[in-house]
Amino acid sequence: MTANTEIFQLLPHLVIGVGIVLSVVIEISTKKSESILPWFTILIFVFAGAHSIINVYDYQILFGGMYAIGGVTAIFNFIFTIGAAIMVLNAVDYIKKSKMNFGEFYILVQSSVLGMMLMAGARDLFMIFIGLELMSICFYVLAGINRSRMGNTEAALKYFLLGAFATGFIVFGIALIYGTAKSTSIDQIVFAYEYFITDVLFLTGLALFVIGFLFKIAAFPFHMWVPDVYQGAATPVTGLMSTTGKAAAFSVLIIILSAVFTQNITNNFEILFAVIATLSMLYGSIVAIAQDNLKRMLAYSSIAHAGYMTIGLAAGNIESVSGIIFYLTAYAFMNLGAFGVIALIEGSNEENLDINSYSGLNSKSPILAGFMALFMFALAGIPPMAGFFGKYYVFVASIKADLTWLAIVGVFSSAISVYFYLRVVVYMYFKDSTSSIIIKNSFTGLLAVIISGLLVLVFGILPDTLFSIITSVLSY
């Protein structure tokens, strides 16, 4: 197959790429772009997501080994696009009420998703870097899209400064890897991984590269930006950054370390990942207890969840990869759902973020309270919600890798985290309403919450459907 026709294999990417251009045209040419763009965006996302998951078994390497489609990449693309679609659905009314209804919001979301897809499909370090920058730059702008609010601008600036700082290490890592391996092709690196890993420069390069992505997944001690940025950014944007952004970073970590996962090579980073996982879980769970602001609480909880997934990296076997991917899928929908509820309740100027705003929610809106409880139970890892199986698969994998102590720490940390998740439930159901919050009716917002809730339940009741797909495509 020549390069000319290979491009058509990338139909989802093409659709989104052309969609970005079309969106710009729509934005310029019509005054009604605010009512067209969200649905156009959702449409291309759903198409791309459906196309990816239908062709999940069609694994191909394209462009002379630069890029892959199908297999694990397709599952990641599914998470990115469907997650982003839910987020856009949630944001339709939200960005209207917070007066930031600019067309570029949708264009930026589309571009960031394209960046993530490039990251997940890349088989070359430069390709990864291009995808990463596309995603990150869009995120920097998205974080500060509400220009009129101070917190927003602060979040964007901090995210940009620290993000750029972390990117510097990634580039430095790439340089060191290229210097020792004489190639940027991941296939080559993975192929000779065992040979290179004894080289201190390669090891250092790889470590710096991994550290850069640990920043993106918000693992301890590279998490400092998370609370500020998550709290400052607009709620749907936070939802997107915390779920799909994290998934994209993990897709790169899984690819770069795939030699460890698939070939039974000693995991040099086992102790490193184990320590980082432990610290992230405990730090995230303990500090989250003290938070009264729900967005901030979920920010710390996202650090803890990064920790659980890092357990999978420490375990370094094929089961742990499937565990991480399942976890990412589950986490994407339960977190998007939780942020979706927050977005509906917080009011036009984000004034109702305090946990007290949730007291007596059940009497005001039983549907929202019910779904929020569902997401809290899911995040806490209580069956039959999807969150339980995410943790379960990762813990099983770590026990298999003789890291039983790490699984015990994970369970311990989950037990701590139950406190602050259930605290929300207690406020919603057992406290009388103290504030006079008016919940604005938003059909699309509610729909986004319901879809996420159903997905969390479906993946929780039928975990094996997704899990068996993941395990079977991992054999590629």
Next chain:
Amino acid sequence: MIELIYLTILLPLLGFVINGFFGKKIGNEKVIGLIGSSTVGISFVISLLALIETINLPVEQRTNVVELFTWMSVGSLNISFSYLVDQLSLVMALIVTGVGFLIHVYSIGYMHGDKGFYRFFAYMNLFIFAMMNLVLGDNFVVLFLGWEGVGLCSYLLIGYYYDQKFEKGTVAQAAKKAFIVNRIGDFGFLLGMFLIFETFNSLNFLEVFSQAKHLTGAESTFGFIALFLFIGATGKSAQIPLFVWLPDAMAGPTPVSALIHAATMVTAGVYMVARASIIFASAPVILAVVAVIGLLTAVFAATIGLVQTDIKKVLAYSTVSQLGYMFLAAGVGAFSAAIFHVMTHAFFKALLFLGAGSVIHSMHHQQDIMHYGGLKKYMPVTFLTFIIAAFAISGFPGLSGFFSKDEILWFSYANGNFVYWLLGALTAVLTAFYMFRLVSLTFFGEERFSHDKYHPHESPKVMTIPLIILAVLSVIGGWIGIPEVFSGEHGNVFHNWLAPIFLDAELKLAYYGAHSHTEELILMAISVSAALFSMYGAFKIYTQRREIAEKFALKFKKAYMVLLNKYYVDEFYEATVIQPIQKSSEKFLWKIADNKLIDGIVNGTAVVITSFSSVIKKMQTGVAQVYALIMMTGIAAILFWIILSL
């Protein structure tokens, strides 16, 4: 229809979802009642069609597995939501949906006007859903999910009138008691399950049982598994020592007592023992324990039933006693007799409870039989059906209870010994006595209630029609299990139907009793005539010569008080288990462990966290450089670690 069996499970779930989430909005009792009962009714029809289809299959093809989906599959642990459709599960499914449907219909009338009408039907549907999972599941995990699910529904429905008083405490306390006592049993069941997985590396019924059939020499393992499972059964099926919750469970609405605490849920333990018959058969010692516990419970509860004055309490102790019979049957290896009694008992005990509900309904929730009397002329249908059920449970020849009870008594002698039979027959005599004491005090004799306050009347048709259907079943329900002494060689249809399920267990137990039919007839004649005499005696005493009973009570005051206070078992548990736990909880766990230790840690952590957050707050004045510094420190540490580890 076999492959559609999952509908029998999903339909009640659908009913629960509709009534539970939208019931308040629907508001209309007729619609809610229709949704609630029709889902169960359709499930019954599907089960019935599946039964017919199974009957038409050759015997060796009657075990079918319907897989819905794989729940999780990790390593050797493979758990799927699949359902086992075989002779045993079909019988149970028919009892659950059939009797369940009648009770749902009855409830439309009984619960009329209640403010939580939709809540009641939602819980009832949820119960049927859980119970169907319990009886149809093809592995221990699904069974356990159903097991816990029915426990939850039982808790919710006992506590249905959560804001009312019940005896010395509240309804909520009664519900809590049921839940906690059941937890003890469930813990045993869980241990049994763990041990099964440890031993057989599977939790699937067919795999475990076929392995168990060939496994020899592991008697102690089998013993422990059987013991743990039986502990679970004693909790759910209210046997000694965990029976104390069932009488208190009467705090729930009467249809709940009929459905959950008489006909279906409490028989789950018997079903589980029968299902795992091969495991119990491989542990003969534990099987003997099952028999003895069952027998003791039967006698024990029957004696308490003699003196109770609350109509539902009498029936509750009668249920405990009849459940004891079923365990006696299972314990002597007569598993099909146990299931047969489960079925007939479901008919007549549900009828008794529903009849009692009809009486309570018309007497404005008065439950004391001392304030009844002469009700037969006011409510003829209730009276007629109630007395049929009373005849059936007392073992009147030809009625359903006679066949099932006498089968158990016969096997307790043939496979067991004479003492088993004697105590079993004694229980039958006691049963006949307290049932006819109940009937006489309620429906006969002078009216002991004030006409100003009470206006007894017959219940509406929606309540009496289920009574009539159950009465018919109580009469003819036993005719499918007529013992061979009357029906000839291989004439017991019910036994033949279930025989393939229990074949392995029976082969392993190898009872080759050389007992003649003459022996059987003699024993039957003795027990039946004793029961008939006891019925007549009770009727005579309580309709015409009440003073005899009073004299008796005075003469044996001590014994009478012991019985009236239920052998002081509740007080005994209170003193030996509950009080010590509460005292030590209060003195040690609360005052020392909780207040000092845990609160200390929590408050200490809180202090640490607060200072922690204030440190973080200081960093969050917008100084991104500090963040970068911390990152840098982390990176430096990792790089140092890499260099040092090389």
